[in-house]
Amino acid sequence: MYRYDEFDRDFVSARVAQFRDQVERRLSGDISEDAFKPLRLMNGVYLQLHAYMLRVAIPYGTLSSKQMRMLAHIARKYDRGYGHFTTRQNIQYNWPKLGDIPDILEDLAGVEMHAIQTSGNCIRNVTADHFAGAAADEVADPRPYAEILRQWSSLHPEFSFLPRKFKIAVTAAENDRAAIQVHDIGLQLKKNDEGQIGFAVWIGGGQGRTPMIAKKIKDFLPEADLLSYVTAIMRVYNLHGRRDNKYKARIKILVHETGTEELAAQIEAEWAHLRDGELRLPDADVARITDYFAAPDLPARAEGWAELAAWKKADSGFASWVTQNVRPHRHPDYGMVTISLKPIGGIPGDASDAQMDAVADLAEQYSADEIRVTHEQNLVLPHVALADLEPLYRALQAEGLATANSGLVTDIIACPGLDYCALANARSIPVAQEISERFGDQARQEEIGDLKIKISGCINACGHHHVGHIGILGVEKKGAELYQITLGGSADENTSIGEIVGRGFEPEKVTDAIETIVSTYLSGRSGTDEAFIDYYRRVGAAPFKEALYGDKAEAA
Template sequence: MYRYDEFDRDFVHERVAEFRDQVARRLSGALTEDQFKPLRLMNGVYLQLHAYMLRIAIPYGTLSSRQLRLLATIARDHDRGYGHFTTRQNLQFNWIALEEVPDILEKLAGVEMHAIQTSGNCIRNVTADHFAGAAADEVADPRPYAEILRQWSSLHPEFTFLPRKFKLAVTGAPHDRAAIQTHDIGLQVTRDASGALGFVVFVGGGQGRTPMIARKLRDFLPEGDLLAYCEAILRVYNLEGRRDNKYKARIKILVHETGEAAFKDAVEAEFAQLRGKTLRLPADEVARIRDYFAPPAFATLPPRSAVFDRAVASDPEFALFAARNVHDHKMPGYAIVTVSLKPIGAPPGDATAAQMEAVADIAAHYSFDEIRVSHEQNLVLPHVRRDDLPAVFAALRAAGLATPNAGLVTDIISCPGLDYCALATARSIPIAERISQRFADLDRQHDIGDLKIKISGCINACGHHHVGHIGILGLERKGEEFYQITLGGSGDETCAIGEIVGPGFSSTTIVDAVETVVDTYLALRTSPQETFLAAYRRIGEAPFREALYAAAG
């Protein structure tokens, strides 16, 4: 993992001291809320419906056990005993007292964490594949590049006040687990014909009220040009992006209105001016950062584990867990474990202080002291010996974290919705809870197979509903909450925006509508091996639309 150097430490501690003074002035009345708002947003503090919310950055989703234990302590001492992991690989505390925020930030600084650039019109937390450094299909670990981008973008003087927020994601594998085509800049690590590392570059993706899939600007960008090319993109956006209308201020709108070819020409022209004049990414600096992400001391192990095989054969619960939550690792004898934060009938992405501590302990003992946060609101233990999987499962089960539903119908992504968010127009969490209860039967879940349900409580799409296989958007109509269904979305390398299907559904009928969609798929699939997304792409929306309208009467 990356460790702070002297600059990082001084930078973060100075920001804490600065914000402590700003909070004191707000509490004394020397600053009005309007004056304080831009200051608190620069430190990840939001004013939600019921309380202040603090959003903590977890760069590229990587945590140590020590850091996770501190987050548990903050949850217990300063919140209501839990935290909420988000689709940006961040953690939110939703019940924070403003006067305690400086103390919280000081504690975070002590374990090399902060809340800088988790809000505002700046470059946000850089995200990455949650299996980075472990995935069997990986070309190269994307986290060194994500860290380089984090350092480059932190309080970048030219990009601190962009037309709108800006999000970057990096993946190191052909199978996209980081949803790079839904980002302002998405980067896929690749190699050219000579074996040299570089990037496929996507620009202009995003969701919200105008969902768009990113356009590919480069099939191969040499590694050394990473910062210059990103700077060229951001310069074009900063100069040409709209500032007269926040709903049309994202780079996706600029790409769309300018035209892909013209936008690419502008970026390439800016890049030609910058190349050789701005920071080129030196090979020795890449190597220095990469050293922080050197693989742990893996043992030489056989690919098969007799301990694991016996546990699968003798324990049906463990067998279900292994089938869904255990994934291939690039090292023989090791596995990646998804820790589901989606127990049946509970808010997706929430973890109690005790659960965070349990995961920290398990990671320290079994996963080289490392935890990942996924953009799908789960935790990941990236490096677990296959021999240790039964013990890890037992420890997770004792903590209430062994739900074997990774990638299934109950592994739902959901924003906080109207229960917390001042922008929301409908509730998300209760809908997610009721859907998971409707599909609680594990045999049924496993029969349905891979199915991603994603729920947003407003058009801002923090629940990524546009790229859900089944997407649900909560809206307000004449004082009532109702829900719109989209089908066929995907956030992976086959990225697609879902199509609106069927009428709007009330909060009392939306779960029935989801079940109608699932039952229609089960009736029309060619075999149990044909996934929901494959079936939808084969047969189209018509049978689903017909079934939904029939169910609605």
């Protein structure tokens, strides 16, 4: 993985020293909270309902064991013994004391991490496929290009004060695991007919108050033109993006109001001035950064196949875990293991300091010292020999990390909601916990199959409810919490925005409503091979509305 050079170290250290001075002046009363707000946001510090929150960047979701141990140390020393992994492949600490945050940032700098540009109207943490560098179906590892974008965008003088926050995601397979079509810029790594590397470019996706699916504006952008073309997009957005209304400031609104063809033409005109200039990527620079992401040397472990078959036959729990949480690796003797942070009845995305330490140890022992964070709030060990799956499973069991539910109904995405967030209208965590407990039986989950539930506590959609197969949005109505349900959303290569099925449900009725939706699907599907999203796309919302609202379905 990428290692800091001298510039990186100096840059991050200088920022820590600068913020330490700013915090001291805030605590002494020399600057007000209003004056301090833009300074803390530049360093990933939010003021939540009960305390400050620190959001730490995990670029393209890649961690070493040493870095994970530092995250555990911070949780233990400065917080309440846990961290929350987010849908942007970051980690958040919900209870740090403001006076401790400079020390936290200094500790992070010691393991080549920071919190810069995890908030504010700038280019946020660049995300990527969590199976990058290991997946059998990828064209090439997308992380070197995410790193190039990170270096280019960090404190970019032209793009540090954009109309609104800006998010970029990169994937490298036809099966999109990075949700690129709900990003401001989505990049799909691909090869042309001559075998040259390039990108399909999407712009204008996003969720929040006005969810929109990105539009493809270029089918093949040559590798060398990556930075010049992205700069052209940013310049057009920076010039024309709305600054008079923050609810209409995202690039998705500019695409919608200007039109895809017209905006693409403006980007091409801007790019004409840039494409042959200093932003053109030299092959040597691409090769240098790509070398940081060289695949680990994985020896053949053919004995794993026979052992795996025997273990699965002997232990149904292990067999379920392998089926749900292990995916094929490019090396036939290895697998990519998802570590679920969704224990039945637990808080989605939370990990204790002890669990983070354990994952670090297991990554060192079994996964070439690599860990990934997914945008679905789980962790991944990307390089595990099949022969090591059984001892890994036992070790994860001991830490409460062996839940066999990746992609199933209890693998729920949820934002922190009203338990923490000052912007939320409703709680997300208790709703997720109750649904998880209702559907926690392993056999029942497997019968239901692939089903993604996503929950947000407000319209900002940090829980990605718009693209959940079942989405749940908490709203406030007459001083009480109410939950709106959407169906048919998806964040893969066939991205769709969920449809609101009718009036909302009180908190105590949400889980029963999900039960009704699931039962409707099970009774109507054409067979066990028809997944929920496929059934919904075949029949539409009508049978679900009828089941939820009965005679009042039409009015709802």
